[in-house]
Amino acid sequence: MNASGPGHFNAANLVRAHEIVAQYPKPKSAILPLAHLAQDQDGWLSPDAMREIAQLVGETPAEVLGTCSFYTMFKRTPCGKYVVSVCTNVTCLILGGPEILEHLEERYADDGDVHVEEVECLAACDNAPSMQVNYEFHEHLNPEVAAAIVDDYKSGVLTARGVSGGRTR
Amino acid sequence: MTATETRLVTARLRERPEDSWTMDGALASGAYESLKQALGMAPESIGKEQVAASGLRGRGGAGFPAATKWSFLAPDSFPRYLVVNADEGEPSTFKDRMLIELDPHALVEGIAIAAFAVSCHLAFIYLRGEFALGYERLTDAIRDAKAKGFLGANIQGSGFDLEIVVHRGAGAYICGEESALIESLEGERGMPRIKPPFPAVAGLYAKPTVVNNVETLATLPHIIAMGGERYAELGVNKSTGTRIFSLSGHVKRPGNYEVELGITFRDLIFSPELGGGTPSGRPVKFFIPGGASSQWLTGSDEHLDAPLDMDFVQQTFGVMLGSGAVMVYDDTVNPALIAWRLAKFFAHESCGKCTPCREGAGWIEKVLYRISHGEGRPNDLDLLFSVGNSISPGVLNAPFTQTTICPLGPSAVSGVASLHKYFREEVIAMCSNGPRAIPVTAGAMQ
Amino acid sequence: MTATEASTGVDLVSITIDGKTVQVPKGELLIKAAQEHGTYIPRFCWHERMKPVGMCRMCLVEIEGVRGLPPACTTPVADGMVVNTLSDAVKSVQDGVLEFLLINHPLDCPVCDRGGECPLQDTTLAFGPGESRFTEEKRHWEKPIAISDLVLLDRERCIQCARCTRFADEIAGDPLITFNERSGHTEIATFPDEPFSSYFSGNTVQICPVGALTAKPYRFRARPWDLTAVETSCTTCSMHCRAALESSSNRLVRLLGIDSEPVNHGWLCDKGRFGHDAINQEDRVRHPMVRRNGELVACSWPEALDAAADGLRNALAKGGASSVALLGGARGTNEDAYVWARFAKGVLRTDNVDAQFGDGLPAAVALGLPHALISDLDDARAIVVLGVDLKEEVPVLYLRARRAAAELGVPLIEITSAATGLTKYAVASLRHAPGEQNDTAAALVSAIGGTAAGDDAIDAAAGALSGRSGQVVVIVGRANLAEHADATVGAVAKLAEIDHAGFLVALRRSNVRGALDLGLAPGFLPGRVSLEAGRDWFEELWGAVPSEPGLDALGILEAAADQRIGALILLGADPLGDCPDADLATRGLAGAGFTIAVDTFITPSNRAADVFLPVTAWGEQDGTVTNLEGRVQRVTRKVTPEGTAMPDWRIAAELALRLREDFDLATAEEVQDEIARVAPAFAGVDAALLRRARDGAVLPIAEHADELVLGRLSIPITAASWEPIAPGADLEAGGEDGAAEAVVTAGESEPAGSEGAPIAAGDATSEAAGNEVAPVVAGPELPALHTWDGHAPTPSRPGRDAYALRLVSSRVLYDGGVMAQATPAFASLVRPVELRLNAADRDRIGVSDGDRVRIASARGQLDLVVRADTGVTAGTAVLAWNLPGAGAGSLIDASAPVTDLRVESIR
Ligand SMILES: Cc1cc2nc3c(=O)[nH]c(=O)nc-3n(C[C@H](O)[C@H](O)[C@H](O)COP(=O)(O)O)c2cc1C
């Protein structure tokens, strides 16, 4: 497969994309990792990215969309730089998760950089209530502590690891 | 109530909190010795002798004997794949995440042993997408293990080759179900497959495939080290060995505890070295014994004194140890609220393939929302129960049947069945007293 | 499964369903086995022609010894299985599933196209709960949304059975619709800006079990209870898919696929499904016309026929038989073709007759190759596709070939000038420059013989051709109208050397095979016999035949251009649209003398005619047609034409009468009986047989007796359109002769006899054929069927000019043809006119995609937009044939071996 096409991935990520495809016995398996790669690059999974992924794995864009839309981590509309995922599942529910969610939603309602979302159990119930910011865990929270953490990301005191590589935002 | 931990799988990460996840830390505590030992054995014998003798049962939820599962692999059909289920998404289960983040080498070693035992040369770890730190630690561990000759070509001069690919999920609980996981790994929507064929016959890329849980595999090095028979001396009846339980909710000391199977729920919840009892000192009203999918048990002596024995709790109370998550609620908690939140989870996570699960879970969620938020109607509980019966007929009398492909649909009914069994009066009262204030989420521990 | 299969050595096992023990084929799915024995297990997602997914959960049953409630649609039968479909547990589950399906359903049945024939409605009535207990807010979606130009989607009605998505992926190979999101939010969706533009999209509407998918052309046009249906064959192309044709108030409104095992498996292409709208168009010619003072004016039939006969008589008197010619006839029925052939050859005594326009293959080749059947694709050793892009030309044959390659593991090799719809399923795609396919075929054949070609693709193809046993099915068409047919004939001659090679001649025009078989070709007489071989036989029967072989279409047009054709009959013919050489067609039509148009529409080709005789169209006329594998099937009259149009054959008979020859043919069935009596390939295929042959009859029936399934199936399914409709199922008695008369239940089929000479086969079909056919006793000997001697003219090898691009001009599905143009629904589907080039050639010319270029051949020049296409081979240029406004014909010289183009930028 050559690099022609929508040309959505940057050069380094395109190299990475080909390596990813080569890891699997069948190219279609690479849809999820490629979608992660695109989302890490752009902050969301755009139609252009899905088109390029389709080309890389030899499927139609509709098939890539069908697969990707099944998974809640893929954001198919542009969203903020900071994805703040607040758990409200049962343990967090009884220990204050919904209050944190409400507080953060209100506080960052007009902040285009911060995307606050409600998520299911994050496997951090021993230290509930918990949340993730760009998939970094933060635990033992209350609304004020949670907000302070988000602000630390915004001011650069905290940074998240980009796990798929190639983070450009 | 003096039960304590029995640390095998959790030994390293408890003993070396400063570096258990690094190659140095792992090697200093005996990592990869079992692999070297295993590579000297006849591959088949590992499953047929050691693992079979250990009585090890899957730690992912279903509790299926590991050696038996391996023995189902279609003979003479290659390549074969080993797929590690690291998608841990069952609410309130957090043991696999701990193992991955704090002792990835135990998992890598376990994978290598299992792969050698079943003649697999390409293994996949299907890792829950949200586990960013886990991804980093796992990929580092694999890189380091390769550098040290514990992975890659000709491992430790044995002639055995193995590559491991870490594949990140992307936010879909159903991908923990093994056939959905395989679909997802093939780049599809994570919808469970019709069985048969089972993965052991036609799994990943239609090839024979073993799917094992993280903890199951991380236990293997210990079985090799101590011998299957000695491992089987631990535990009770057919629940041999130790298991990690994720204890959460209204306990003083929430966390992961590796204990010998056979201690009681009371031991787990109340022992000072384990859960330590409720923080408020109030009685346990009910607890969920095996992850969100299980039906519930109450704070009654009968239930608290039940042993952690997979078959006993299944046969006696129709509940399961499942994923090893135990969620404890004291008497301030409105059970309908817990049932609603779990129903919301299942409705959200239904893959949408089966009509009863796709439509039924959403219906249950809507009615439970009304009930738990003070809008219940007098016959709501009966309606719910009847809807639940359309998803899993006979849901009160385990083993029930199911009208769905996978057990997620019935899981969505567990809360309803439990309300019906234990909290009927309370829920009916809630429904007839008209609108009520939304119950406070106590925040008792802050 | 048909009863025939049961009696032909399939392993049977014994199962008990609701107390009744039955024998069923081993391994068959329980839901199907039960249905064959009269137990209908309700279902939504299962479809006989697709892999089971077991997701709607409607078909759960109890099986003794099996835990839980297994789905009947994914459970294969096993010997001794005891099944309960009526237990309380099963019933309560059925109640439950239906209740679940309805909780979010809008229940807008009164305004739903599906209302009245809706499987969800029907199943609810038969198996469902009486009431819903759901009082929560329902899901809401915007409704309906267009997922393509032809199909609309109402997501509120969708029950997520995945029939449409599976069809698109598994059957059509166009995975352009998908499930989007998950859980209760799951919806069917297309990718933004990439609609479900499949040639097969209409099938999803037919198999949708609710009103979620509706067809734009049909929406709100009828209520199911106003519709009546007959079984017929679609004649949009030469595949002849079985179909149910429905009308309301004497207007054709809908065509649904019928599941014929040997032909179409229930599928139709969109052009066939929606193209019938053409006959409803206002500009249909409904009355005869003659030219007076330069104008065509309406007149009575006797006037028109007299004028036509006079014109013919004058021409004969002036220039003799060789000055009269007939073009066309491939759009009609077999009966039309035969009576016109008899009129032209027996009465006018001209052999200047051709149903093709230089756009097909010589009749000697098309008729004389060893033939394969469509169903032979399923278990072929290999499939070789020579030239033709089946997806564009014979779409449902494409589905069949694709299935063989993609699902059944049959290796497929294509030898083409450009990528085709099948390229991605081919084990080897051998590309050749226009005019050089015979070289590629020769290299392939010698590679099979052991001489490695040194070309990876050819050697791989040769390997694939030798890997299994069985027949090699070669599908050949006329792909490139910008090259001479000789090149294809040369390649065919080579491929015929492969052992066990059988050919499917995929010429696309509807009944071209029937027309050639019945003598509408120079040098041939009805029944696949050459003029020479059949001379004595037909002289005896008809009294006369042409004295010598005549001209083919190109020859006729050339002669006409030279003023040597005194009278020309255009029988549904459109040489301006179909003849590759537009200049020749124009000159020929202009130079022809007295011209008689026999047609449904006025077209540029026939607008100068002296007499216009309007004919009935498909759907208005009974008869038979012959598909590309030689299968004769019935077409059925469903509506009465407005005006006074007549069947073509009747016009021929009327003209014959005016030339003092009485054919004495009163009905289409009488024509069929005459054909069976006189045309050797049709021996035994008389009206009585055709009425009872469920899947038609493959010619000659003596060689294909096992294809004859006599008697009609009656199956207990009434839901009209979502289940595979079996041939003969529950359709109205159609036409004057009653399409569905004599309903025989499954099991009562009788295989036809197969002994003896072709003509005697009429006897072997027992009383079905006994009555009127008088076996020939004395007289001349029965002529032998024509076979091709394999002699191919050596194609001339044109020189290569390094700067020229060689033109490939192939047909596309939605083109400028009469039918596509007359169907409003297709207007937006016709693709833009573009010259497609390899990117390297485009760059060399120095233009970008979307730029205009001037192309010039020896014949003419055009200005076109260019676009690079990875499917185009370097050194060639692709311009679709017969797109409105494309004008490829103006570049082509039909006598030249290839068409070379100069391309230059005119930016
Ligand atoms: C809805 C559903 C979710 C599941 N999630 C998980 C999971 O997150 N992790 C896991 O190991 N097993 C999970 N399982 C169980 C797996 O299907 C499978 O039984 C297990 O991975 C097998 O490994 P084991 O034999 O080592 O336990 C889940 C099952 C179901 C039905």
Ligand code: SF4
């Ligand atoms: S039970 Fe639910 S999650 Fe499981 S396959 Fe069916 S719809 Fe999907």
Ligand code: FES
């Ligand atoms: S319930 Fe919130 S992290 Fe588990």
